[in-house]
Amino acid sequence: MIRVTDPEATVRFFELVGLKEVRRMESEKGRFTLIFLAVPGEEGKAEVELTYNWPAEDGSFETYDGGRNFGHLAYRVDNIYETCQRLMDAGVTINRPPRDGHMAFIRTPDNISVELLQDGHLPPQEPWASMPNTGVW
16 A cells, blocks of 8 residues: 555556556545556456545645655566656656666656566666666665
C-alpha cells in the first residue's frame, strides 16, 4: 500500500507503467478511498493498493514524505527501453536510466520511487547507456 495525495494523477502514472485500475472502494465513515491496480490478467495475484485519505473537515490534508508513504516498488516490464520512452514522452523523469538494459528508477507524482526491472535481459542501448541520473532515485 502506498499513500497518495492526488489519486487520479497517481492512477495515470501507473497506467503509463502498464497497470490498470481493477477496483475502487470509498469509505464515507473512514474518509478514505482505496484504489487497486494490477497488470492486466494478474488481478488478485499481485496488486498495488493506493490509499487516499480525504481532506479533514477543516480542509487540511495530509502530506507524505519518504517514511510515511513507502520505500519503493519494483515492477517487471517486457521492454524497459520502450517503457522508459513511453514514460518520458508523457513527461515522467527517468531518474536512473536503464543504462545496463536491466534496471531503471522513476518517481510517482507523490515522489515514491519505482524500480523498473527488465523481464530477462536486453543489451545496453543508446541513448540510455549514456544518459546520466537525474535527481535522486
